[in-house]
Amino acid sequence: MSTPVVEVTGVHKSFGALHVLRGVDLVAHAGTVTVILGPSGSGKSTLLRSLNHLEKVDRGLVRVGGDLIGYRQAGNKLHELSERQILKQRAGIGFVFQNFNLFPHLTALENVTEAPISAQRKSKAQVYERARELLDRVGLSDKADAYPRQLSGGQQQRVAIARALALEPQLILFDEPTSALDPELVGEVLDVLRDLAAAGTTMIVVTHEIGFAREAADNVIFMDEGQIVEQGPPAQVLDNPQHDRTRAFLSKVLI
Numbered sequence: 209m210s211t212p213v214v215e216v217t218g219v220h221k222s223f224g225a226l227h228v229l230r231g232v233d234l235v236a237h238a239g240t241v242t243v244i245l246g247p248s249g250s251g252k253s254t255l256l257r258s259l260n261h262l263e264k265v266d267r268g269l270v271r272v273g274g275d276l277i278g279y280r281q282a283g284n285k286l287h288e289l290s291e292r293q294i295l296k297q298r299a300g301i302g303f304v305f306q307n308f309n310l311f312p313h314l315t316a317l318e319n320v321t322e323a324p325i326s327a328q329r330k331s332k333a334q335v336y337e338r339a340r341e342l343l344d345r346v347g348l349s350d351k352a353d354a355y356p357r358q359l360s361g362g363q364q365q366r367v368a369i370a371r372a373l374a375l376e377p378q379l380i381l382f383d384e385p386t387s388a389l390d391p392e393l394v395g396e397v398l399d400v401l402r403d404l405a406a407a408g409t410t411m412i413v414v415t416h417e418i419g420f421a422r423e424a425a426d427n428v429i430f431m432d433e434g435q436i437v438e439q440g441p442p443a444q445v446l447d448n449p450q451h452d453r454t455r456a457f458l459s460k461v462l463i
Contacts, residue, residue, distance in 0.1 A: 211238045213379050213410050214259060219268035221254055228254045230434035232268070236379075236427070239408040243421040243442075246431035247457060252414045255431070256381050259412070260301040261294050272301055273378050299327050302372030302380035306387045308364040310356040316343060316367045317352040320374050328375065335374070342370040346400050362393030369400055380404070382413040418461055422446055430454045 216234035220227070228251045236242045244252045257263040259270055261278035270277040277297055279286040289297070310319050320339040324330045343349050346366040356364050365385055372380050382401070386394040398420050404411060405424040415421065421428050421442055428445040430438045430453075438451045449455045 212236065213238050213273055214242075214412065215269075215271040216255075216259070217269045217271075219255070219258060219270065220266045221251075221258060221263060222266055228434050229258070229265070232434070232436060234429070234436065236410065236412055238378075238410055240410060240426040241405045241424050242412045242427045242429060243425040244412065244414045244429045244431060245416070245418075245421065245457070250431040251434040252431050253383050256383050256412065256414050259379075259381055260298045260303060262303075264288075272297070295327065299323070299375050300377050300379070302375060302377035304365070304368050304372050304380065304382045304385050306384040308356070308361070308368045308388070310364055310367060310371075312356050315353050315355055316348060316359065316370075319356075319367055320371045323371065324374050339370070339374055342373050343367070345373075345403075346370050347396070360393060361389045362396045365389065365397045366400055369397075369404075379410045379412070382411060382415070384414050384416070386415065386417060416461060418446065418458075430457065432457070 212235050214234065214236035216232055219229050219232045221229040232255055244255070246252050254263055258265050259272065259277065264278065275297065278294055279288055311322065314322060317336070317339055320342060321335045324335045325332060340349065340352060343352055346369055348363060348366055348370070351359060351363060359367065385401070386397050389397065398417060401411070401413065401420065402424050425442050427439060428442050429436055430445060432453050438445055438449060438454045445454065446458065449458060
């Protein structure tokens with residue numbers, strides 16, 4: 209088995225009286241695709257956001273690439289890192305949001321180059337060459353000078369994926385990357401994700417796209433009420449689920 213890139217141990221998270229994550233344990237290995245399924249409110253997105261400290265966990269530990277995320281450990285005590293240190297950690301963890309989150313005043317090319325230049329202090333010439341390669345990789349070489357308002361939703365999401373890749377992260381997180389798209393645009397984004405999976409990119413994807421989970425995932429996780437109810441290879445979880453809650457969910461979303 210390959211090296212664990214993600215190790216989540218006993219993670220709890222509450223928002224007021226709402227206990228959103230209830231002791232979650234998760235391991236994702238290098239070069240694998242993990243797909244997280246579950247109903248709305250099951251804790252999927254909160255778990256994903258805890259992996260790069262966009263959400264601070266109340267209890268438990270998150271490690272990416274062996275590093276404790278958001279904290280340093282001194283004896284038995286945890287001390288939260290400075291915002292600068294946290295931002296440095298996030299630079300190694302790509303995140304693709306459901307609503308693209310592109311800078312509207314920057315072109316596609318500038319959106320892709322902004323973080324490597326500002327956060328990683330790379331040379332502009334090197335970054336721009338790499339950004340053009342990435343835009344070509346997601347099928348948008350002809351849109352480098354277009355602004356987000358001039359792009360379709362699917363094109364904007366592909367720019368967002370190129371932007372995540374530009375930081376050369378060890379892990380990319382996708383939070384329902386097709387949920388804000390018109391149905392006819394979903395396929396073009398899923399095609400890019402399939403290509404990334406085939407290239408051995410380590411990904412954790414929160415999605416309702418069962419077909420993608422079946423084709424591309426190495427591990428499928430089903431969450432409900434803040435817990436991982438069931439996990440395993442797609443053939444096991446999707447075709448032969450063992451838990452009643454998983455079966456009930458899949459019966460409503462599978463065609």
